[in-house]
Amino acid sequence: MSKNKSKRGPGCAKFLARRRCKRIIYRQSRLCPAGCIGKIFCPFLISMANTILIGMQWGDEGKGKIIDVLTAKSDIVVRSQGGNNAGHTVFHRGVKYVLHLIPSGILRRGKMCVIGNGVVIDPVALVAEVDGLRQLGIKIDKKLLISDCAHLVLPYHRILDEQRELRRGRIGTTKRGIGPAYGDKAARTGLRMSDLMQPIVFSKKLQAKIIENNRILQALGAKSISFREVNESYLAAGEKLRPYVANTVVYLHRAMERGKKILFEGAQGTFLDIDHGTYPYVTSSNTTAGGACTGTGVPPHRMDRVVGVMKAYSTRVGDGALPTEDAHLAQMLHNLGREFGATTGRKRRCGWFDAVASRYAGMINGIDEIAITNLDGLDHVDPIRVCVAYRLYGKHLDVPPCDATQLANCEPVYEEVSGWNTSIHAVRKFSQLPAAARKYVRYISELTGGKLSMVSVGPARGETIVLSRTG
Numbered sequence: 292m293s294k295n296k297s298k299r300g301p302g303c304a305k306f307l308a309r310r311r312c313k314r315i316i317y318r319q320s321r322l323c324p325a326g327c328i329g330k331i332f333c334p335f336l337i338s339m340a341n342t343i344l345i346g347m348q349w350g351d352e353g354k355g356k357i358i359d360v361l362t363a364k365s366d367i368v369v370r371s372q373g374g375n376n377a378g379h380t381v382f383h384r385g386v387k388y389v390l391h392l393i394p395s396g397i398l399r400r401g402k403m404c405v406i407g408n409g410v411v412i413d414p415v416a417l418v419a420e421v422d423g424l425r426q427l428g429i430k431i432d433k434k435l436l437i438s439d440c441a442h443l444v445l446p447y448h449r450i451l452d453e454q455r456e457l458r459r460g461r462i463g464t465t466k467r468g469i470g471p472a473y474g475d476k477a478a479r480t481g482l483r484m485s486d487l488m489q490p491i492v493f494s495k496k497l498q499a500k501i502i503e504n505n506r507i508l509q510a511l512g513a514k515s516i517s518f519r520e521v522n523e524s525y526l527a528a529g530e531k532l533r534p535y536v537a538n539t540v541v542y543l544h545r546a547m548e549r550g551k552k553i554l555f556e557g558a559q560g561t562f563l564d565i566d567h568g569t570y571p572y573v574t575s576s577n578t579t580a581g582g583a584c585t586g587t588g589v590p591p592h593r594m595d596r597v598v599g600v601m602k603a604y605s606t607r608v609g610d611g612a613l614p615t616e617d618a619h620l621a622q623m624l625h626n627l628g629r630e631f632g633a634t635t636g637r638k639r640r641c642g643w644f645d646a647v648a649s650r651y652a653g654m655i656n657g658i659d660e661i662a663i664t665n666l667d668g669l670d671h672v673d674p675i676r677v678c679v680a681y682r683l684y685g686k687h688l689d690v691p692p693c694d695a696t697q698l699a700n701c702e703p704v705y706e707e708v709s710g711w712n713t714s715i716h717a718v719r720k721f722s723q724l725p726a727a728a729r730k731y732v733r734y735i736s737e738l739t740g741g742k743l744s745m746v747s748v749g750p751a752r753g754e755t756i757v758l759s760r761t762g
């Protein structure tokens with residue numbers, strides 16, 4: 292009798308599993324704005340799946356590493372903007388991977404990776420990246436999808452980019468042709484993946500574009516381009532990419548219906564955004580949270596959380612103002628072998644943490660959680676400066692001015708905090724960080740206005756302190 296009771300009663304496995312399940316549902320849905328506490332159909336519970344990850348500074352915030360950590364809890368990783376101007380560095384099992392177009396999820400087993408409609412793709416560079424990953428033993432097949440609506444970067448875009456960089460008003464671009472490719476998209480004269488999938492259509496459109504662009508290149512004094520060569524190499528790359536090309540909007544919506552979790556991996560950073568960045572010293576896409584919607588076809592109400600990544604200090608590559616720039620800090624970081632661009636190898640400019648910028652980034656992106664990276668870069672810096680406001684022509688500013696010249700004339704107002712003067716590489720728990728380091732990260736998160744959820748103390752996956760449940 293007692294045996295039977297335990298099989299069906301509170302002690303039986305089915306009962307315990309059901310109770311555990313109910314508890315999880317209750318815990319996750321207790322914040323439901325609709326008030327359906329503990330109900331299995333709670334919309335809040337269902338929608339807690341999608342995370343946008345954004346760089347809160349000028350790019351190179353160490354997003355690759357944080358994306359990699361968050362990928363563990365996602366089913367699908369999506370790129371929504373930018374092109375192979377991005378370079379996400381991930382260290383895995385002692386091997387360094389630099390990804391340019393393919394989402395970082397590719398390094399994990401069982402994750403789908405999607406290149407969304409908002410990305411601009413150089414098909415030849417993408418094929419090289421796929422081949423490079425295969426040589427390193429990474430499986431790609433059935434793990435990658437490419438939007439048929441994504442625009443193509445063509446050789447004339449790259450040459451135009453290079454030519455513009457030789458002239459006055461240069462931006463300091465990566466010279467990957469990103470600006471001219473997005474320019475064609477906005478002018479409605481671009482070629483897309485769907486064109487490349489139809490060789491006759493592609494060749495016809497390409498020929499017209501090359502005739503037009505060769506005239507421009509000639510006027511600029513640059514070498515013209517051979518239609519035959521470009522046509523051949525692009526069609527060959529297109530055939531290699533054909534198995535991956537699809538309507539990714541439909542794929543993502545079906546995946547959401549099946550309850551899959553999506554991570555939207557941002558490239559570049561908030562202040563490189565074409566609308567909200569330090570124009571004209573920006574890239575040509577929307578690097579802020581809104582770009583994740585337009586660049587994938589996933590609507591805003593399906594986004595559940597925005598995680599912002601910021602370095603414990605500031606860096607920037609290319610031209611344009613970096614208000615807290617500091618030559619000594621840059622020298623120190625470069626001497627440590629840090630802060631060299633992943634895509635171009637350029638030395639990054641470095642400066643103190645800029646809370647004026649990060650607060651504004653918090654506002655534009657609606658940052659829920661903050662991940663602070665490269666804290667170990669400040670291990671032996673004492674005191675550490677934090678910019679809490681700008682002064683412009685005697686006026687106190689709490690937000691960055693829109694105008695590039697005004698931003699360049701802003702003087703940072705600093706506060707100084709104590710350093711910790713010890714290596715923190717081996718620390719894995721927040722409580723084990725030196726008190727000064729804890730104080731510093733709490734301080735810069737408070738100034739920014741988001742909940743601190745992760746601190747990175749080194750480049751490897753494991754060198755991460757997770758403060759709260761992420762995912």
Ligand code: IMP
Nearest residue numbers: 350351376377463464465573574608609
């Ligand atoms: P573009 O995107 O190559 O046109 O470059 C425009 C600006 O964005 C330049 O200042 C680049 O250095 C910067 N930029 C582009 N991609 C990245 C990136 O992935 N990290 C940091 N800066 C970038």
